[in-house]
Amino acid sequence: xxxxxxxxxxxxxxxxxxxxxxxxxxxxxxxxxxxxxxxxxxxxxxxxxxxxxxxxxxxxxxxxxxxxxxxxxxxxxxxxxxxxxxxxxxxxxxxxxxxxxxxxxxxxxxxxxxxxxxxxxxxxxxxxxxxxxxxxxxxxxxxxxxxxxxxxxxxxxxxxxxxxxxxxxxxxxxxxxxxxxxxxxxxxxxxxxxxxxxxxxxxxxxxxxxxxxxxxxxxxxxxxxxxxxxxxxxxxxxxxxxxxxxxxxxxxxxxxxxxxxxxxxxxxxxxxxxxxxxxxxxxxxxxxxxxxxxxxxxxxxxxxxxxxx
Amino acid sequence: xxxxxxxxxxxxxxxxxxxxxxxxxxxxxxxxxxxxxxxxxxxxxxxxxxxxxxxxxxxxxxxxxxxxxxxxxxxxxxxxxxxxxxxxxxxxxxxxxxxxxxxxxxxxxxxxxxxxxxxxxxxxxxxxxxxxxxxxxxxxxxxxxxxxxxxxxxxxxxxxxxxxxxxxxxxxxxxxxxxxxxxxxxxxxxxxxxxxxxxxxxxxxxxxxxxxxxxxxxxxxxxxxxxxxxxxxxxxxxxxxxxxxxxxxxx
Amino acid sequence: xxxxxxxxxxxxxxxxxxxxxxxxxxxxxxxxxxxxxxxxxxxxxxxxxxxxxxxxxxxxxxxxxxxxxxxxxxxxxxxxxxxxxxxxxxxxxxxxxxxxxxxxxxxxxxxxxxxxxxxxxxxxxxxxxxxxxxxxxxxxxxxxxxxxxxxxxxxxxxxxxxxxxxxxxxxxxxxxxxxxxxxxxxxxxxxxxxxxxxxxxxxxxxxxxxxxxxxxxxxxxxxxxxxxxxxxxxxxxxxxxxx
Numbered sequence: 125x126x127x128x129x130x131x132x133x134x135x136x137x138x139x140x141x142x143x144x145x146x147x148x149x150x151x152x153x154x155x156x157x158x159x160x161x162x163x164x165x166x167x168x169x170x171x172x173x174x175x176x177x178x179x180x181x182x183x184x185x186x187x188x189x190x191x192x193x194x195x196x197x198x199x200x201x202x203x204x205x206x207x208x209x210x211x212x213x214x215x216x217x218x219x220x221x222x223x224x225x226x227x228x229x230x231x232x233x234x235x236x237x238x239x240x241x242x243x244x245x246x247x248x249x250x251x252x253x254x255x256x257x258x259x260x261x262x263x264x265x266x267x268x269x270x271x272x273x274x275x276x277x278x279x280x281x282x283x284x285x286x287x288x289x290x291x292x293x294x295x296x297x298x299x300x301x302x303x304x305x306x307x308x309x310x311x312x313x314x315x316x317x318x319x320x321x322x323x324x325x326x327x328x329x330x331x332x333x334x335x336x337x338x339x340x341x342x343x344x345x346x347x348x349x350x351x352x353x354x355x356x357x358x359x360x361x362x363x364x365x366x367x368x369x370x371x372x373x374x375x376x377x378x379x380x381x382x383x384x385x386x387x388x389x390x391x392x393x394x395x396x397x398x399x400x401x402x403x404x405x406x407x408x409x410x411x412x413x414x415x416x417x418x419x420x421x422x423x424x425x426x427x428x429x430x431x432x433x
Numbered sequence: 434x435x436x437x438x439x440x441x442x443x444x445x446x447x448x449x450x451x452x453x454x455x456x457x458x459x460x461x462x463x464x465x466x467x468x469x470x471x472x473x474x475x476x477x478x479x480x481x482x483x484x485x486x487x488x489x490x491x492x493x494x495x496x497x498x499x500x501x502x503x504x505x506x507x508x509x510x511x512x513x514x515x516x517x518x519x520x521x522x523x524x525x526x527x528x529x530x531x532x533x534x535x536x537x538x539x540x541x542x543x544x545x546x547x548x549x550x551x552x553x554x555x556x557x558x559x560x561x562x563x564x565x566x567x568x569x570x571x572x573x574x575x576x577x578x579x580x581x582x583x584x585x586x587x588x589x590x591x592x593x594x595x596x597x598x599x600x601x602x603x604x605x606x607x608x609x610x611x612x613x614x615x616x617x618x619x620x621x622x623x624x625x626x627x628x629x630x631x632x633x634x635x636x637x638x639x640x641x642x643x644x645x646x647x648x649x650x651x652x653x654x655x656x657x658x659x660x661x662x663x664x665x666x667x668x669x670x671x672x673x674x675x676x677x678x679x680x681x682x683x684x
Numbered sequence: 685x686x687x688x689x690x691x692x693x694x695x696x697x698x699x700x701x702x703x704x705x706x707x708x709x710x711x712x713x714x715x716x717x718x719x720x721x722x723x724x725x726x727x728x729x730x731x732x733x734x735x736x737x738x739x740x741x742x743x744x745x746x747x748x749x750x751x752x753x754x755x756x757x758x759x760x761x762x763x764x765x766x767x768x769x770x771x772x773x774x775x776x777x778x779x780x781x782x783x784x785x786x787x788x789x790x791x792x793x794x795x796x797x798x799x800x801x802x803x804x805x806x807x808x809x810x811x812x813x814x815x816x817x818x819x820x821x822x823x824x825x826x827x828x829x830x831x832x833x834x835x836x837x838x839x840x841x842x843x844x845x846x847x848x849x850x851x852x853x854x855x856x857x858x859x860x861x862x863x864x865x866x867x868x869x870x871x872x873x874x875x876x877x878x879x880x881x882x883x884x885x886x887x888x889x890x891x892x893x894x895x896x897x898x899x900x901x902x903x904x905x906x907x908x909x910x911x912x913x914x915x916x917x918x919x920x921x922x923x924x925x926x927x
Contacts, residue, residue, distance in 0.1 A: 134767040134779045137807040138885070142844040146891035153844065155899055229526040241641040334634075351538070353638065363649045366640040370534025370627075373634025376657065380650055387646060496770075496806060 133217060140348045147336035152345070154180075158338045159385055161393075166284050166400040172314075173289030177281040180342065181271025183215075186281035187264045188289040192306070195251070195258040203250020203258040207236045207282070209265045216270035216343075227274075234367045235265070235279050238323040238356035242364035245286060246318035252294050252304060259291060261317070272343035275354050279325035280397060287401045290314035323364040324393045326386035327354045334374045337382060339389065353379070355386040359394040436604040436616055444615055452599070452611040452659055457579065457670045459587045465553075467588025471580035474613055475560035476573050480580035482588040484550030498542035500549045503533035505577065507556040528574060535598075535627050535637045536581055541591040550590060552581050560614040572617045574625050575600050578637065579663055586671055594629035595667060596636060599659030601626070601652050603644060608652045610659045624649070626656040630664035697741045701733040701749060708747070721748025722757060752851020756781040756881035758817035763837075765845065765879030766825065768808040776804055778812065781847070781881045784822045788812060792826040794834035802839075809840045809885060811877050840877055843887030844894050850882045852905045864904040867916035868897055896923050 143153060150158055162180030169176065173188035195202060209232040211219045219225070224232075239245055250259035263285070265278045293312040297303045329341035329349040341349060351371025356364040363383060368374075414426075437443055447453070453474030462468035465481035472478075488494035505528045536552060554577045578598035585592060602612045604621040617623055622644045627637030635657075644652065696707045707724070708731035720726065723735040724747060733739070737751035756764070758780065766778035766786065775787040788810070790801045804810070816824040829835040855862050856878045861869075868874065874888035874897050884901060888894045896919050904912045 134769060135807060136767050136809040136845055137805065138809050138840065138843055138845055140807070141842065142891065142894065146895065149891050151891050151895055153846075153895060153898065155895055226526060226530045229523050230530055233523060233527045237641040242643045351636075357646075358643075361646050362643045363640065363646055364643050366624075366638050368635070368638035369531040370536070370538050370636055372538060373629050373632060373636040375633065376635055376653065379635060379638065379653070383646055383649070 135344065135347050139344065143345060143348055144332050144336070147331050147338065152338060154342065158336070159389070161340045161389070162342075164280070164393075164396060166280065166397065168284070168288055168400075168404040173285050175281050175284035175288065177277050177284065179271075179273065179277040179280070179340070181269060182273060182277045183267075183269035183271070184274065184277040184281045185266045185268060186278065186285040187266070188285045189262050189264070190289075190291045191260050191262070192252065192257050192304075193260040195255065199247075200255035201251045201258075202247040204260045205236075205240050205245050205247065205263070206260070207232045207239070207263045207265065209267070209278070211267050215267045219267075219270070230367075230369065231275055231278060232265070234275055234325065234354055234356070234365065235263075235282055237365040237367075238279065238325055239263075239282065239286075242321075242323050242356070242358075242362070244319060244321055244323050244358075244364070246320060249318045253296070253302065257304060261286075261289075261291075270343060272346050273327050273340050276325050276327050276340060279323075279356070280393070283322050283324075284397055284401060286317055286319060287397070288404060289317055291317065321358040321360065321362070322394050322397060323356045323358050324386075324390040325354050325356045325365075326389050326393075327352060328382050328386075330372050330374060334372055334378060337378065339385070353382060355383055357383070357386045357390040359391045361387050434619070436619060436621075437607045437609070443609065445613060449607050449609050450655065450658075452662060453613065455579075455663060455666055457583055457667060459583055459670065459674050465584075465588070467584045467586070467590070469580050469583030469587055470557075471576050471583060473576045473579070473611070475558060476556070476576045477558040478554060478556050478573060478576040478580045480555075480577065480584040481553045482550065482581075482584040482590065483553075484588065484590065485545040485548035486551075488547065488549045494547050494549070497546050499540070499545040499547075501533055501537045501540060501542065501552070502549065503529050503536065503552040503554065503581075505529040505532060505554045505556075507559060507573075528577070531574065531637065531639070532577055532581060535578055535596055536585065538636045539593045539596050539629055540585065541593060544591055552584070554581060572600070572612065572614055574598065574639070575627075575663075578627050579667065583667060583670065587674075594631045595664055596627050596629055597660045597663040597667060598625065598627040598637060599656050599663055600624060601656035601659060603648060603652050608648075608655045610655050622649075622652065624652050624656050626653065626660055628657060628660045628664075630661055696739045699739060700737070701739050702736050703734055705733045706730045707733055707739055717745060719746040721746060722759075723749025723751060750851075750854075752849045752854075754781075754847075754849055754882060755783070756850055758782045758786065758814050758823040759880075760814055760817050762814045762880040764812060764814060764825075764881040765840070765877060765883035765885060766810045766812050766881075768804045768806055768810065770806065771804060778810065778825060780812075780814075780823070780825070780879075781883065782823060786814075786823040786825050788825040788827065792828060793838075794828050794832065804839070809845055811837050811840055811879070811885075813837060836877075840885050840887075843875070843885050844898055845883060845885040846898055846902060848882050848884055848902060849905065850880065852901075853878050853880050853882050853884065855904075856884065856901065862904075862912075863909040864900055864907075864912040864916055867913050868900055868920075871920050872897060892923060896920065 165178045167176045176185045209228045211228040213219045213221050252258055263282050267274055292314050293307045295305050297305060329338050329345055330351040331349055353368035355366050358364060456472040458470045461470050462481045465483055467482040470479050485499055488500055505525050556573050559573055575598040578596055582596050600612050601624050602609045602616055602621050604619055622642040624640045628635050701707055710729045723737060724731050725734050733749055735749050735751045737749040740750050741747050764780045766780045768776055769779050769785055770777040775789050777785045778788045780786050812825040812827055814823055815826045827837040872893050874886060877885040886894055886897045888897060900916050900919050903915060
């Protein structure tokens with residue numbers, strides 16, 4: 125028992141009381157106001173379809189891969205989307221290696237519901253041969269540092285990665301178009317996934333018997349919160365998923381208020397993600413250009429004209 | 434596909450605001466400290482509660498409150514086709530988590546420190562077809578929570594209030610109360626709600642598929658009405674039971 | 685640091701060292717006793733650094749490597765902030781961010797007898813002194829100073845505590861007072877307890893003041909004196925604007 129006590133992070137009664145008292149005055153320990161998000165940075169990897177998100181101290185990475193598989197019997201014309209989460213023990217002393225714990229499963233299911241059941245990712249366009257061959261898109265979420273609010277950060281990472289993922293083009297040939305050829309990217313331009321809308325997850329934490337509500341709780345706030353609710357909303361105001369799995373009871377009016385706030389936050393978050401994706405595309409275009417031009421001469425010409433530094 | 438006919442009847446003949454037949458019974462598992470069976474339409478769930486009892490793994494016990502554990506399983510035979518993995522898959526894990534956190538919010542755990550309360554929930558019959566038994570699992574959440582509430586009351590575990598649960602959806606532009614399996618798998622919205630009726634507070638809220646915000650409000654309101662109806666029924670069952678006990682004691 | 689260690693200790697004092705650096709050559713220093721503090725080990729005739737940090741020297745003959753870490757190495761005589769993790773019959777188990785939990789005997793208080801044992805809930809914050817710290821054993825703490833009086837040791841009530849590195853704690857405790865505390869003290873009146881184990885407790889009149897002080901201290905780790913003053917000024921201005 126002693127070793128289990130020694131390995132968890134210890135929090136004090138002083139911290140608990142202070143967080144609750146400060147919230148009564150609408151203050152949070154890192155100086156934020158109740159409905160402010162922490163600093164968000166989105167970075168993209170060299171590989172297509174990988175994104176790294178840092179939300180305050182929380183660090184999450186998402187990687188997309190695609191494979192050709194047989195479709196489900198009852199959905200012969202739809203591709204599949206599956207989410208896998210990896211809660212690495214390096215991210216938090218309380219994560220244990222091996223099978224995913226309850227919170228890992230919950231995180232995967234919430235993001236899965238937001239992306240798949242709201243039809244954000246178009247699955248019909250992933251069909252190659254009806255009933256025989258479809259694309260299976262796999263989203264792997266790796267938690268690298270748990271600073272609180274993993275769901276929102278992982279959702280942003282998944283969306284950013286999906287937006288920048290390219291899958292190879294397929295052509296059907298042979299007699300009765302049953303022969304499938306997968307074209308490597310050098311031969312034919314790969315394609316983006318068709319994404320209809322961006323479902324943004326906004327997590328609320330309740331304190332003081334629901335008289336205080338905050339957005340984007342830190343690890344410390346999560347330890348003391350009474351209840352939590354994640355609302356997945358897109359910029360059009362459509363509610364895609366809600367997860368309030370028990371915890372402190374809240375009034376219906378408080379829930380509706382939270383949803384309205386989430387709708388506003390979803391709008392600004394969608395803008396941030398789209399901007400980050402656009403910048404990364406500019407960067408890849410530049411790299412592409414600088415490779416296809418004849419090396420030094422043209423690059424120095426670009427240097428001289430001040431287009432690139 | 435038409436889920437609501439022009440006359441306003443659903444596929445199983447109900448009106449949009451009508452719930453399925455519900456039935457609850459207490460004291461069905463002899464060995465357990467508390468148990469109950471709850472049926473909602475074709476879904477039948479049994480819940481058994483053991484506790485408060487000693488924590489077998491002393492390193493896990495909490496000094497200031499009781500440890501609540503919950504295990505959700507679907508019986509192998511519950512959906513017609515024998516299932517390979519009735520528990521341990523991700524949907525079961527999430528439902529166990531959801532039920533545990535919902536019940537934990539209403540159990541007065543600080544009155545029973547250093548003990549453990551186990552809630553076992555098993556689905557005996559799931560309203561659903563042979564394939565897609567996992568989808569049928571989702572529709573059983575409400576019945577599980579109602580069964581767990583009855584079982585906890587039967588076990589005499591102190592609770593702040595009952596927790597009752599009901600689902601609602603939105604198909605063919607109509608809010609529908611208490612979805613059955615066909616309506617659930619239609620791809621429209623599915624809102625499952627759990628409330629504490631006397632306190633009038635929402636403790637469980639899960640929703641998937643897309644709904645505009647104002648329509649969601651209507652659907653949630655409908656689900657709350659359903660929960661309150663379930664609460665009335667559960668209260669009745671508990672009162673009946675108490676009267677029976679008094680009668681048998683001869684007072 | 686590419687030069688061969690010539691054996692004169694002055695070449696490495698107050699300079700950064702890395703594990704494996706040979707900082708002293710004993711063959712040139714016969715008939716001298718040298719005390720080795722943390723971070724140094726003896727390898728036959730040479731003293732080698734084990735940790736990355738700055739080599740320090742105090743007269744007459746003590747050498748050690750000063751490092752800044754998130755984990756604390758318990759050392760006798762240090763005043764630290766501990767959090768109660770559990771209570772047993774004879775001891776409280778207290779977390780001091782060390783390799784193991786520390787024991788605080790239930791009688792280690794001023795005037796402590798079997799009849800007035802304090803009741804500490806899990807999560808209580810204590811200001812304590814390290815009495816025993818042998819490697820491989822749980823350290824022992826006490827809520828009294830060396831003469832048995834309570835001094836300032838004991839429970840810290842209210843306020844807010846946060847974790848920092850051991851280097852930051854030492855900076856906060858040095859005299860003359862470090863710039864961040866000096867600047868804060870000019871405008872805000874607050875109470876602070878600093879544990880050498882990298883834990884700090886702050887209390888002030890209102891939550892907003894506590895938040896400003898905590899954040900100022902947490903941010904000051906990598907800033908120079910001048911930058912610290914500027915940062916504090918900015919934070920206090922924001923505070924005045926919002927109040």
